[in-house]
Structure formats: C-alpha cells, structure tokens
Amino acid sequence: xxxxxxxxxxxxxxxxxxxxxxxxxxxxxxxxxxxxxxxxxxxxxxxxxxxxxxxxxxxxxxxxxxxxxxxxxxxxxxxxxxxxxxxxxxxxxxxxxxxxxxxxxxxxxxxxxx
Amino acid sequence: xxxxxxxxxxxxxxxxxxxxxxxxxxxxxxxxxxxxxxxxxxxxxxxxxxxxxxxxxxxxxxxxxxxxxxxxxxxxxxxxxxxxxxxxxxxxxxxxxxxxxxxxxxxxxxxxxxx
Numbered sequence: 001x002x003x004x005x006x007x008x009x010x011x012x013x014x015x016x017x018x019x020x021x022x023x024x025x026x027x028x029x030x031x032x033x034x035x036x037x038x039x040x041x042x043x044x045x046x047x048x049x050x051x052x053x054x055x056x057x058x059x060x061x062x063x064x065x066x067x068x069x070x071x072x073x074x075x076x077x078x079x080x081x082x083x084x085x086x087x088x089x090x091x092x093x094x095x096x097x098x099x100x101x102x103x104x105x106x107x108x109x110x111x112x113x114x
Numbered sequence: 115x116x117x118x119x120x121x122x123x124x125x126x127x128x129x130x131x132x133x134x135x136x137x138x139x140x141x142x143x144x145x146x147x148x149x150x151x152x153x154x155x156x157x158x159x160x161x162x163x164x165x166x167x168x169x170x171x172x173x174x175x176x177x178x179x180x181x182x183x184x185x186x187x188x189x190x191x192x193x194x195x196x197x198x199x200x201x202x203x204x205x206x207x208x209x210x211x212x213x214x215x216x217x218x219x220x221x222x223x224x225x226x227x228x229x
Contacts, residue, residue, distance in 0.1 A: 004156075036220075041225075043118070043120075043221050044207075046218075090157070101147065104156030104158070107154075
C-alpha cells in the first residue's frame with residue numbers, strides 16, 4: 001500500500017515569488033510519482049510525472065519537481081508564480097507493477113496574490 | 115478526441131433517493147476509474163475497469179454503490195438510498211493499459227449534493 005503526505009494545506013504567495021509545494025510518500029514497492037492541478041469546478045490535469053531516469057522533471061508551464069528516493073519526496077517548485085497558477089495541487093503515487101490505481105495526497109491550495 | 119465526459123455536472127437529490135452518474139472515457143482507452151473527492155481532500159479510489167471487467171473495488175464502495183461498464187465503453191455509477199455523507203465530487207478517469215504511465219485523463223466530475 002502507498003500513502004502520500006502533503007503537509008501544507010494552503011500556501012499563499014505573491015506573484016513573481018518562488019514557491020515550493022511539499023510532497024512525501026510512503027511505499028513498500030517502487031512507485032511512479034505525479035503532480036496534478038485542479039482549477040475550481042474542474043477535473044484534475046496532469047502537471048508532471050516521474051517514471052524513471054532523471055530525477056528532475058519539468059512541465060511546460062515552468063513547474064519542476066525533483067524525486068528524492070532517500071527522503072521519499074517529490075516536491076514541486078516554480079521560480080516565479082503567476083496569478084493564473086492559483087489552484088489546488090495534488091501529489092499522487094502508483095506502484096510500478098500492474099496495479100494502476102493512483103493514491104493522492106490531500107492537496108495544497110496555492111493562492112497567488114498581487 | 116473530446117476527452118472524458120461526465121454527466122450530469124451537478125446533481126441535487128433528497129436523502130434516500132437513488133442516483134446514477136455516467137462517464138464516457140476517451141474512446142481508445144480501455145481502463146476506466148471512479149474516484150470520490152470530498153471537500154478539502156484528495157480523490158479517493160473507488161473502483162476500476164479494464165474493458166468490461168471490474169478488476170478492483172475499494173472498501174469505500176459500500177453495497178449501496180454499484181458500477182458497471184457493460185460494453186467496455188461508457189460506465190455508470192449508481193448510488194442507492196443516498197445519505198448526506200455521499201455528498202462529494204465523483205470523478206471519472208480513463209487510460210490505456212499500455213500508456214498508463216502517462217497518467218490518467220480525468221473528466222470534470224459530477225458534484226452530488228444530498229439534502
């Protein structure tokens with residue numbers, strides 16, 4: 001079984017400031033890691049993922065996340081946020097085996113203000 | 115490709131009534147998932163199908179819940195004798211077994227309010 005911990009339920013930040021959203025996971029097997037973003041009244045959209053290889057993964061809109069196996073973390077970062085980044089962010093894991101269900105964290109609300 | 119479609123978007127029902135939601139996955143995806151998301155929580159897995167076979171069910175899926183995917187295409191989730199605790203967003207997602215590592219594609223969800 002896997003579990004995901006997102007310690008920060010809300011992160012307020014000013015526009016153009018850097019941000020880090022924390023994610024730690026627990027698993028007895030190898031996992032894939034994902035970040036999803038959810039805008040109000042919408043479904044979840046895949047932001048980025050770690051499957052294998054380079055531990056630093058990037059999205060097309062400036063977010064990046066680094067897989068740290070020793071610390072079982074997959075923190076999400078952006079060097080300069082925009083108002084439009086205001087949303088709920090969910091970290092998720094799934095095992096690398098045949099089972100395909102995702103286990104999500106409780107989410108972090110990123111609130112960007114001027 | 116129109117994405118994953120869920121209907122209705124919103125449903126208000128009285129306690130004790132039955133409700134049914136529909137999910138139409140991306141056409142070439144053979145896996146379909148149902149999740150439930152309550153306020154302030156992340157999505158919780160309910161069940162998933164590969165083609166028409168229901169391969170896994172969560173303990174969250176009580177006997178009042180039933181999901182079907184009769185022809186391996188669209189799926190329905192029925193809740194019988196609804197309770198106030200069933201109020202949540204019900205999310206559907208789909209993927210293909212050979213591309214699951216790309217992550218799922220989620221629908222916009224059905225928001226259920228039980229009054």
